[in-house]
Amino acid sequence: MLKVLIFVEHKKGVIKKVTAETLSVGKNIAGQAPLTAVVFGAGAKNAASCLAKYGADRVIVFESEYLTNPMSKNAAKPLTDIITQEQPDVVLFPHTAVIKELLAAVSANLGVSPIVDCVAIENSDEKLVCCRSVYAGKIVASLKSNQKPTIVSLRPNIFQIIEHSVDTKIEEFSFRMNATDILTTIREISCEGKTRPELMEAKIIVAGGRGMGCAENFVLLEQLADFLGAAVGASRSVVDAEWQPQCIQIGQTGKTVAPELYIACGISGAIQHLAGIYSSKTIVAINSDPDAPIFKIADYGIVGDVREIVPALILELKKAKQSS
Amino acid sequence: MNILICVKVVPDSDTIIKIAPDGKTIDETNIRLAINPYDEYALEAGVQLKEKFGGEVTVISVGDENAAGVIKKCLPVGADKALHLIAPNSRMADALSIARMLADEIRNHPFDIIFCGKTTIDAQNGLVGELLGSLLNIPVISAASQFSIDGNRAVVSRDVDGTKEIVECALPCLVTAEKGLTKPRYPSLREIMLAKKKQIDSRPVVLGDPNLCVLGMEYPPNRPPGKIVGEGVGAVPELVRLLTEEAKVL
Ligand SMILES: Cc1cc2nc3c(=O)[nH]c(=O)nc-3n(C[C@H](O)[C@H](O)[C@H](O)COP(=O)(O)OP(=O)(O)OC[C@H]3O[C@@H](n4cnc5c(N)ncnc54)[C@H](O)[C@@H]3O)c2cc1C
Ligand SMILES: Nc1ncnc2c1ncn2[C@@H]1O[C@H](COP(=O)(O)O)[C@@H](O)[C@H]1O
Numbered sequence: 371m372l373k374v375l376i377f378v379e380h381k382k383g384v385i386k387k388v389t390a391e392t393l394s395v396g397k398n399i400a401g402q403a404p405l406t407a408v409v410f411g412a413g414a415k416n417a418a419s420c421l422a423k424y425g426a427d428r429v430i431v432f433e434s435e436y437l438t439n440p441m442s443k444n445a446a447k448p449l450t451d452i453i454t455q456e457q458p459d460v461v462l463f464p465h466t467a468v469i470k471e472l473l474a475a476v477s478a479n480l481g482v483s484p485i486v487d488c489v490a491i492e493n494s495d496e497k498l499v500c501c502r503s504v505y506a507g508k509i510v511a512s513l514k515s516n517q518k519p520t521i522v523s524l525r526p527n528i529f530q531i532i533e534h535s536v537d538t539k540i541e542e543f544s545f546r547m548n549a550t551d552i553l554t555t556i557r558e559i560s561c562e563g564k565t566r567p568e569l570m571e572a573k574i575i576v577a578g579g580r581g582m583g584c585a586e587n588f589v590l591l592e593q594l595a596d597f598l599g600a601a602v603g604a605s606r607s608v609v610d611a612e613w614q615p616q617c618i619q620i621g622q623t624g625k626t627v628a629p630e631l632y633i634a635c636g637i638s639g640a641i642q643h644l645a646g647i648y649s650s651k652t653i654v655a656i657n658s659d660p661d662a663p664i665f666k667i668a669d670y671g672i673v674g675d676v677r678e679i680v681p682a683l684i685l686e687l688k689k690a691k692q693s694s
Numbered sequence: 695m696n697i698l699i700c701v702k703v704v705p706d707s708d709t710i711i712k713i714a715p716d717g718k719t720i721d722e723t724n725i726r727l728a729i730n731p732y733d734e735y736a737l738e739a740g741v742q743l744k745e746k747f748g749g750e751v752t753v754i755s756v757g758d759e760n761a762a763g764v765i766k767k768c769l770p771v772g773a774d775k776a777l778h779l780i781a782p783n784s785r786m787a788d789a790l791s792i793a794r795m796l797a798d799e800i801r802n803h804p805f806d807i808i809f810c811g812k813t814t815i816d817a818q819n820g821l822v823g824e825l826l827g828s829l830l831n832i833p834v835i836s837a838a839s840q841f842s843i844d845g846n847r848a849v850v851s852r853d854v855d856g857t858k859e860i861v862e863c864a865l866p867c868l869v870t871a872e873k874g875l876t877k878p879r880y881p882s883l884r885e886i887m888l889a890k891k892k893q894i895d896s897r898p899v900v901l902g903d904p905n906l907c908v909l910g911m912e913y914p915p916n917r918p919p920g921k922i923v924g925e926g927v928g929a930v931p932e933l934v935r936l937l938t939e940e941a942k943v944l
Binding site for chain 1: 705707708710711713720731732786788789790791793815816817818819820821824825827828829833834835836837839851853854855856857858859860861862863864872873874904905906907908909910911912913914917918920921922923924925926927929930931933934936937938941943944
């Protein structure tokens with residue numbers, strides 16, 4: 371039995387998919403021990419009530435008027451206090467860009483070196499063994515921490531969600547926060563009227579490379595993505611050519627993704643791109659060059675011009691949907 | 695302005711990585727080394743800041759003896775000084791040990807801002823900068839895609855899970871560089887010649903006891919060989935069938 375504490379990522383009370391994944395993993399390694407979740411910020415109580423489904427026996431909530439960005443480093447003090455008080459063996463975080471500064475600040479406060487972005491985790495005789503990918507995915511390292519607590523973050527879209535139903539006890543944490551605890555101020559400026567899912571959590575990703583020919587042709591990929599409920603990604607060449615923004619670059623110097631289906635359109639398959647897509651369940655490649663390296667790792671390939679194949683694919687998918 | 699840049703020398707992204715016979719480290723012989731790509735964006739950001747406000751850019755790097763040659767490449771780009779803390783076998787040292795080493799050193803340097811990379815491409819922790827900032831008790835802003843100084847404050851814009859944010863904090867602070875923060879320059883021959891006069895200062899250091907232990911390294915499982923469904927639009931119906939019936943992802 372390991373005493374496990376989980377930090378919950380949520381947006382105004384709505385928990386993210388990766389939070390459910392993290393709780394499921396936490397429940398698994400905790401065994402019979404009660405699982406404690408921690409939720410900060412506005413909407414915390416709302417989020418807390420959704421956590422029972424994933425096995426949280428206890429939820430500690432904390433809100434403060436100063437803590438407008440509850441997932442930022444500004445939350446380090448109360449979270450450090452909770453961990454010091456609770457003395458868990460393991461603290462789990464979802465591995466997301468939002469939480470990273472907080473995870474680091476808490477780790478520094480506690481003098482713990484975290485194991486981040488894990489793709490596998492196992493409780494072996496009350497010791498955690500964690501696997502993570504290093505050297506741009508060319509190597510998988512397994513690690514063990516010599517410290518208590520062990521702080522671990524989990525890569526999104528890798529772990530299975532397992533539902534449990536438990537009775538959750540909600541407790542409020544009392545902590546006096548001051549304006550001086552707020553080190554960085556964040557102004558959100560746009561969600562770009564987003565209708566597509568986030569790249570890191572998307573089940574399907576449609577990605578384009580230089581073979582798309584020009585920025586305008588990405589409309590084809592957007593149409594395909596919208597039909598499939600998918601996110602749109604891009605290779606670095608496309609980002610460097612300013613056809614697409616940096617935030618959708620996939621690969622070693624972009625995002626690492628693990629969707630169920632990755633459709634690579636006009637992407638050659640350079641090692642740095644593959645680093646970001648290796649954990650995808652199924653990879654489809656559409657490329658006019660039969661010798662393109664992407665075909666070596668793709669499960670299914672079509673040799674052809676993306677400008678013809680993608681519209682044909684949309685049509686075929688529509689047909690399939692109508693007949694089903 | 696005193697500007698510090700933390701730079702790691704890493705295996706170049708194209709290099710083939712082989713696991714060493716001990717099964718826990720990589721074979722460092724015959725690998726091509728390079729400045730961690732994100733640290734190049736960080737260095738360029740520091741040099742641009744110096745060009746705007748004056749001051750000095752100092753590069754600090756923890757790495758083994760072999761790193762020296764690559765650290766030197768920061769000088770023609772515009773770093774005034776480079777400090778090499780020589781720590782053998784530190785490539786996979788845990789992030790907190792590296793951050794502590796850097797913090798101990800940086801406490802002896804006056805600074806207004808520290809730039810790090812968002813992540814290294816070898817250890818891939820994406821943590822050292824954030825830990826370092828916390829150890830030094832200064833604000834940290836990670837993954838900056840734009841950066842400016844407004845009076846005594848740093849103003850950064852960044853993308854967080856699809857949302858654009860503008861984040862501000864007081865100086866001194868630490869900022870980590872996302873790709874695209876800057877376009878690293880290619881130094882001219884003249885700059886390369888002039889930089890030959892600059893020295894890199896090096897000193898052996900000893901890392902503390904490791905907080906994490908690497909149990910083993912493996913190559914990721916090969917993806918099963920795929921198949922070419924066909925050529926041209928004629929292959930599309932079969933692809934849709936395979937995705938639906940075989941892969942079951944639609
Ligand atoms: C340090 C470093 C980090 C890097 N990080 C990344 C990263 O994070 N992500 C990344 O993607 N890259 C990264 N790269 C770059 C990488 O090496 C490749 O240059 C890049 O991935 C190539 O992008 P691409 O496949 O879109 O373009 P190309 O390599 O130019 O490939 C275009 C492909 O499109 C095909 N094509 C052309 N026309 C058509 C058509 N009409 N229909 C169908 N197919 C067509 C071609 O056959 C070709 O295979 C990095 C490089 C370095 C050195
Ligand atoms: N050995 C090192 N020497 C100097 N700076 C480092 C070292 N390791 C990491 N850094 C800095 O911390 C950033 C993040 O590293 P990491 O946490 O390993 O991904 C890097 O981009 C560097 O700026």
